[in-house]
Amino acid sequence: MITGNIITDFCLLILFLPVVAFAINIFIGKRLPRQGDWVSVGAILITLVLSLSMLMNMFMNWDPNFSHEVQFSWIDLGAFKIELGFWVDNITIVMLVVVALISSTTHIFSLEYMKGDIRYSRYYAYLGLFTFSMNGIVLANNLISMYIFWELVGVSSYLLIGHWFEKHSAANAAKKAFLTNRVGDIGFFIGIMLMFTAIGSFNFQDLFSGISQGMISGQLLTLAGVGIFLGAVGKSSQFPLHIWLPDAMEGPTPVSALMHAATMVAAGVYLTVRLFPLFSPDALLIIAYVGGFTALFAATIAVTQNDIKKVLAYSTVSQLGYMILAVGVGNYVAAFFHLLTHAMFKACLFYGSGSVIHAMHHSLHELNDHDTDPQDMRNMGGFKSKMPITYWTMAIATLTISGVPFFSGFLSKDAILAGTLAFAQHYPQHFLLPLFGFGAAAITAFYMFRLIFMTFHGEAKMPKVFKGIHESPRAMTFPLILLSSLSFFIFYTLPYLNPFSDHGWFTELIQASDSVVKGNPTAGEIYEGIHHAHYPAMALSLLVAGFGIGMATLMYMKKKISADIWSAKMGFLYKLSLNKYFFDENYDRFLYQPVLKLSRAIAYADWDLYDKYFINGFGRVTKWLAFLTGRLDYDGLDQKLVDGVGRTAQGFGNQLKNVQTGRLQNYMLFALAGVIVILVMQTI
Amino acid sequence: MDSLTNYLFVSAALFCLGLYGVITRRNGVAVLMGVELILNSANINFLAFARFGGMNITGHVYALFVIVLAAAEAAVALAIIINIFNNFKTINVDDVSQLRQ
Numbered sequence: 040m041i042t043g044n045i046i047t048d049f050c051l052l053i054l055f056l057p058v059v060a061f062a063i064n065i066f067i068g069k070r071l072p073r074q075g076d077w078v079s080v081g082a083i084l085i086t087l088v089l090s091l092s093m094l095m096n097m098f099m100n101w102d103p104n105f106s107h108e109v110q111f112s113w114i115d116l117g118a119f120k121i122e123l124g125f126w127v128d129n130i131t132i133v134m135l136v137v138v139a140l141i142s143s144t145t146h147i148f149s150l151e152y153m154k155g156d157i158r159y160s161r162y163y164a165y166l167g168l169f170t171f172s173m174n175g176i177v178l179a180n181n182l183i184s185m186y187i188f189w190e191l192v193g194v195s196s197y198l199l200i201g202h203w204f205e206k207h208s209a210a211n212a213a214k215k216a217f218l219t220n221r222v223g224d225i226g227f228f229i230g231i232m233l234m235f236t237a238i239g240s241f242n243f244q245d246l247f248s249g250i251s252q253g254m255i256s257g258q259l260l261t262l263a264g265v266g267i268f269l270g271a272v273g274k275s276s277q278f279p280l281h282i283w284l285p286d287a288m289e290g291p292t293p294v295s296a297l298m299h300a301a302t303m304v305a306a307g308v309y310l311t312v313r314l315f316p317l318f319s320p321d322a323l324l325i326i327a328y329v330g331g332f333t334a335l336f337a338a339t340i341a342v343t344q345n346d347i348k349k350v351l352a353y354s355t356v357s358q359l360g361y362m363i364l365a366v367g368v369g370n371y372v373a374a375f376f377h378l379l380t381h382a383m384f385k386a387c388l389f390y391g392s393g394s395v396i397h398a399m400h401h402s403l404h405e406l407n408d409h410d411t412d413p414q415d416m417r418n419m420g421g422f423k424s425k426m427p428i429t430y431w432t433m434a435i436a437t438l439t440i441s442g443v444p445f446f447s448g449f450l451s452k453d454a455i456l457a458g459t460l461a462f463a464q465h466y467p468q469h470f471l472l473p474l475f476g477f478g479a480a481a482i483t484a485f486y487m488f489r490l491i492f493m494t495f496h497g498e499a500k501m502p503k504v505f506k507g508i509h510e511s512p513r514a515m516t517f518p519l520i521l522l523s524s525l526s527f528f529i530f531y532t533l534p535y536l537n538p539f540s541d542h543g544w545f546t547e548l549i550q551a552s553d554s555v556v557k558g559n560p561t562a563g564e565i566y567e568g569i570h571h572a573h574y575p576a577m578a579l580s581l582l583v584a585g586f587g588i589g590m591a592t593l594m595y596m597k598k599k600i601s602a603d604i605w606s607a608k609m610g611f612l613y614k615l616s617l618n619k620y621f622f623d624e625n626y627d628r629f630l631y632q633p634v635l636k637l638s639r640a641i642a643y644a645d646w647d648l649y650d651k652y653f654i655n656g657f658g659r660v661t662k663w664l665a666f667l668t669g670r671l672d673y674d675g676l677d678q679k680l681v682d683g684v685g686r687t688a689q690g691f692g693n694q695l696k697n698v699q700t701g702r703l704q705n706y707m708l709f710a711l712a713g714v715i716v717i718l719v720m721q722t723i
Numbered sequence: 724m725d726s727l728t729n730y731l732f733v734s735a736a737l738f739c740l741g742l743y744g745v746i747t748r749r750n751g752v753a754v755l756m757g758v759e760l761i762l763n764s765a766n767i768n769f770l771a772f773a774r775f776g777g778m779n780i781t782g783h784v785y786a787l788f789v790i791v792l793a794a795a796e797a798a799v800a801l802a803i804i805i806n807i808f809n810n811f812k813t814i815n816v817d818d819v820s821q822l823r824q
Binding site: 700701702703704707708711 | 742745746747754816817819820821
C-alpha cells in the first residue's frame with residue numbers, strides 16, 4: 040500500500056530521475072558506452088514502473104476523492120511568499136502514466152530511429168529534460184512552479200525541434216515555436232499576477248477558496264482566466280497561435296510523437312482541466328469558441344496537406360481544439376479523457392509515420408536519391424504489403440481517431456460531442472459549438488482515411504523506391520503494437536465491457552468538481568445535460584464519421600470521385616486550405632512587417648538622432664573636460680606637487696649622505712653626542 | 724667627602740679614558756681595549772653602589788656577569804679582527820669602510 044509520504048517519495052523520484060539522466064548524458068554521455076542511451080532508457084523505465092505502481096494503487100484504493108498535497112516554502116519575504124509542492128490526485132496519476140508511457144516508447148523507438156545521429160547522446164539528454172519538465176507541470180500544485188516548468192518544457196521543445204539545426208528550416212521552426220509560445224506565456228503571466236494580486240497566493244486550492252469567497256470576481260476574474268487560457272492557447276497550439284505546431288514537425292519524428300502530439304501540447308489542456316473551477320462563465324465561453332473553431336479550422340487544413348507529418352500535425356491541432364472545446368462547455372472530464380486516449384492513438388500514428396519515413400529514407404538512400412521528399416504521401420502508395428505491422432497499427436489508430444465504435448476515440452469523442460450538444464440545448468444561441476464539433480469529426484475521419492489510402496493502398500507511385508521499402512526493426516514496431524492495442528475501448532471501460540458507454544474506471548475515479556465561480560452550472564447539472572444528450576450525440580457522431588470514411592473511400596480507394604476534379608471545382612477553397620489559410624503570409628504582412636518597420640523607425644530615432652547628437656555630444660563634452668582635467672593634473676598637480684615632494688626628499692637624502700662616513704669612530708662620536716644631548720635634556 | 728663619590732670619580736675617569744681610546748685609536752685591537760676599559764668602569768660603578776649605595780643592591784653578581792661577558796666579547800671581537808685582517812691585510816678600522824659605498 041502506498042500512502043502519505045511514500046507517494047511524495049514516488050513523485051520526487053518520478054520527477055528527478057529523468058533530470059539525473061539529462062545531467063549524465065549532457066556532460067559525459069559521449070564517453071559512455073553506446074553514447075549513454077541506456078542511462079536515459081533505464082531512468083524512464085523506472086519512472087514508468089513507479090507511475091504504473093501509483094496507478095495500481097489508485098485502482099486498489101478506488102477513491103474518487105483521493106488527494107495528496109505536499110508543499111514547502113521556497114521564498115519567504117514576509118508578505119510575499121512562494122511555496123512549491125505537489126498536488127497528487129487521480130488526474131495527476133493518470134497524466135503521470137501517460138507521460139511516462141509515451142516517453143518510454145519514444146526512448147525505445149528512438150534507439151532505432153536515431154541510430155547513428157551525430158548528436159545521439161544530446162538527443163537523449165534533451166528527452167530527459169523534457170520528461171522532467173513535463174512531470175513538473177503535471178505535479179505542480181501552484182501557478183509559479185507550473186509556470187517554471189511551463190517554460191522549461193518550452194525550452195526542451197525548442198532544443199528538440201532544432202535538433203538538426205544545420206537545416207535552416209529546423210532552426211527557424213525552433214525559433215518560431217519558442218517565440219509563438221512566448222506570446223501565449225505573456226498572457227499566462229499576466230493571469231498569474233492578476234490572481235496573485237487579488238488573492239495573495241499561487242496555490243491552486245487557495246485560489247479556488249479565494250474565488251469562492253469573492254476575493255476576485257467579475258471582469259477581472261474573466262481577464263485573469265483568459266490570461267491563463269492564453270498560455271494554454273500557445274502551448275496547445277490553438278487558433279490564432281496554432282502556426283508553430285506544423286512547423287515543429289521539423290524535429291525528429293519520435294519527438295513529434297512525444298511532445299507535439301501526446302504530451303507537451305496537451306499541457307495546455309491539462310492546465311485548463313486543472314484550473315477549470317476558476318474560469319468565469321465568460322472566460323469559458325471564449326475557451327469553448329476558440330477550441331471549437333480551432334477543431335474545425337485545423338481539420339479543413341489537414342484535408343489538403345500532402346506531407347504525412349503535416350496532416351498529423353493539423354490533426355493534432357484539431358484534436359486539441361476538441362479538448363479545449365470540452366473544457367469550455369464545462370465537460371472537462373471528457374477533455375481529460377480525450378487527452379488520455381488521444382495521447383495513445385496520436386503517438387501511435389506519429390510512430391507509424393516515423394516508421395514509414397524511416398523506410399522511405401533508407402530506400403531513397405540506397406537509390407542515392409536525395410531530392411525526393413520522404414515525407415510526401417504522393418511518393419508513397421501500396422506500402423501495406425511491405426510494412427504490415429505499421430499498416431495494421433496505423434489503421435487501428437486511424438479507426439480510433441475517426442470515432443469508430445469499439446475503440447477508445449469513439450468513447451472520448453462521443454463524450455465531448457455530447458457535452459457540446461447539451462450545452463447548445465441549454466443555450467440555443469451557441470448552436471455553432473456542436474456544429475464545429477460534428478463538422479470536425481466528419482473531416483477528421485475523411486483526412487485520416489485519405490492518409491491511410493494514399494500511403495498504404497493503391498499502386499506504388501514510385502516503383503523503384505517501393506522495392507527498397509522494408510518493415511522497421513523491432514524497437515520501432517514494439518511501441519506501435521503497444522500503443523495501438525491501447526486504442527481498444529476495453530482499457531478505458533474496465534471493469535465494464537459495454538463498448539458504447541464510457542462508463543468505467545475512468546469516469547468512476549475521475550469526477551468533475553464544481554466550479555467555484557458563481558453563475559457556472561454545477562458538475563451535477565452538466566452531467567445531467569450530457570446524460571440526456573448522450574444517445575443523440577452518439578448517433579450523430581457515427582453518422583458523420585461514416586460519411587467521412589465513405590467519402591475518403593470513394594475518392595482515394597475506389598476512385599469513384601476524382602479528387603482532382605473536386606479540388607479544381609472548389610479552386611479557391613482548395614487553395615486556401617492548401618496554403619493553411621495564408622496565416623503565415625498574413626501574419627508576416629500585417630504583424631511582422633509593421634513591427635519590423637516600427638523597429639526600424641525606432642532604431643533610426645535611437646541610432647541616428649539620440650545616439651548621434653545626445654550620446655555622442657555627451658561624449659565630446661566629456662572628452663573636452665577630460666583634456667582640461669588632464670592638463671591640470673599633469674602640469675599642475677603632478678609636476679609641481681607630487682614631483683616636488685620627491686625632489687625635496689631627494690635633496691635631503693643627498694645632504695644627509697655626507698654624514699655617513701664609514702668610519703667607525705665617527706659613528707661612536709655621534710652616539711656619544713646623542714647620549715650627551717639626551718642627558719642634558721633630562722637634566723633640564 | 725663621601726667615599727662613594729671617590730669611586731664614582733675613578734669610574735668616570737676610567738670610562739672617559741676608555742671612550743677616548745675607542746674613538747681615537749685606529750688600531751682595531753686598541754679599540755677593543757677601550758671597550759674593555761668602559762666595561763670595567765661599569766663594574767666599578769656596580770660594586771660601589773652595592774657597597775655604599777645603601778639600597779641593598781647585590782651588584783657583585785652583575786660585576787661577575789660583566790667579566791664573563793667581557794671575556795666572551797673579547798673572544799668574538801678578536802675573531803672578527805682576525806677575519807678583518809685576513810680579508811683586508813690590515814686592522815686599521817679607518818680602512819675598513821666598504822659599507823659606505
